[in-house]
Amino acid sequence: METTRPLLEVRHLSIGVRRGKETFAAVDDISFFIEEGEILGLVGESGCGKSLTCLSIPALLAPGIERLGGTVLFRGRDLAALSQKELSRLRGGEISFIFQEPAASLNPLHRVGRQIAEVLELHGLGDKKKRRAEVLDIMERLGLPEPENLYRAWPHELSGGMCQRVMIAIAAISRPTLLLADEPATALDTASQSRILELLQKINRDFGAAVLFVSHDLGLVSRICRRTLVMYAGKIVETGNTGDVFSRPAHPYTQSLMEAIPRRDRKGKPLAQIPGRVPPIEEPRRGCPFAPRCPAAESRCAAAFPEPLNLGGGHWVYCVNL
Numbered sequence: 001m002e003t004t005r006p007l008l009e010v011r012h013l014s015i016g017v018r019r020g021k022e023t024f025a026a027v028d029d030i031s032f033f034i035e036e037g038e039i040l041g042l043v044g045e046s047g048c049g050k051s052l053t054c055l056s057i058p059a060l061l062a063p064g065i066e067r068l069g070g071t072v073l074f075r076g077r078d079l080a081a082l083s084q085k086e087l088s089r090l091r092g093g094e095i096s097f098i099f100q101e102p103a104a105s106l107n108p109l110h111r112v113g114r115q116i117a118e119v120l121e122l123h124g125l126g127d128k129k130k131r132r133a134e135v136l137d138i139m140e141r142l143g144l145p146e147p148e149n150l151y152r153a154w155p156h157e158l159s160g161g162m163c164q165r166v167m168i169a170i171a172a173i174s175r176p177t178l179l180l181a182d183e184p185a186t187a188l189d190t191a192s193q194s195r196i197l198e199l200l201q202k203i204n205r206d207f208g209a210a211v212l213f214v215s216h217d218l219g220l221v222s223r224i225c226r227r228t229l230v231m232y233a234g235k236i237v238e239t240g241n242t243g244d245v246f247s248r249p250a251h252p253y254t255q256s257l258m259e260a261i262p263r264r265d266r267k268g269k270p271l272a273q274i275p276g277r278v279p280p281i282e283e284p285r286r287g288c289p290f291a292p293r294c295p296a297a298e299s300r301c302a303a304a305f306p307e308p309l310n311l312g313g314g315h316w317v318y319c320v321n322l
């Protein structure tokens, strides 16, 4: 019997950042998968390695940052084995991405419509007229207001939220099967955040794209993600269906994140802060990286990173203290 493969499989991925003569593991032996057509959340505080994980998938790591080990399989194909030409065809084609800073991603010298049309041009699709029609069509489908006017607008005329919606149109026009969305809603007000989440859901539902939704905000993740990965200091510490991770957070780090979510019933009260900070990558790490901040830590937590514990239903946690 043939089993269906996940769309993306990341196995034992480690990513090193060079600092002077030394290389430090900013992502340390993580494994996960994304099913075709699902929205997967990747959550963790700033500095935990979420962006590097994202960037390493289409091999977009900056100079001085490299994959130390592991494989990334897309439709079963090892992405490290692809030629530069095959990789660039994949990027902005089957795999597209959205970053946190929408305004910085748009070229200030080109009108909005042209920038969306460029994706089609890059992939050699259609003539000018056809591309224009397709851009207007994607704007329409994504519910962007006044497509004709937006087509002619300059980036500086748009709000941050609208810039990000344009970035999503750029990411969506190639009909990707995988959309990597790295904190796409982070810099925005709550109304714009909701619109971004709706757009991601639309691309997922209507176009069938799988989405990796990266956020440090568990609240946003819970709204659209079927499954969630919780990452701390280069490690995945918990994973499972979002409902399970939320209703029964098993890792002390996930529990701390949950307490830090702003909730209506807590309005006016200060947000719970997780005491301490994410350790910088230069700090030697042994055992569980959360141990120094963990209210439940024991001496054995510092000895070795725990084996995964199966809580059932695809819910896994890496903690010895359960």
Ligand SMILES: Nc1ncnc2c1ncn2[C@@H]1O[C@H](COP(=O)(O)OP(=O)(O)O)[C@@H](O)[C@H]1O
Pocket: 017, 026, 044, 045, 046, 047, 048, 049, 050, 051, 052, 053, 062, 065, 280, 281
């Ligand atoms: N371009 C870079 N140069 C040097 N260090 C980096 C770079 N990008 C990330 N890092 C380091 O790698 C770690 C993980 O970063 P990142 O993946 O950006 O975390 P996150 O996205 O979860 O906030 C951090 O300690 C960060 O300082």
Ligand SMILES: [Mg+2]
Pocket: 047, 050, 051, 052, 182, 183
């Ligand atoms: Mg980041």
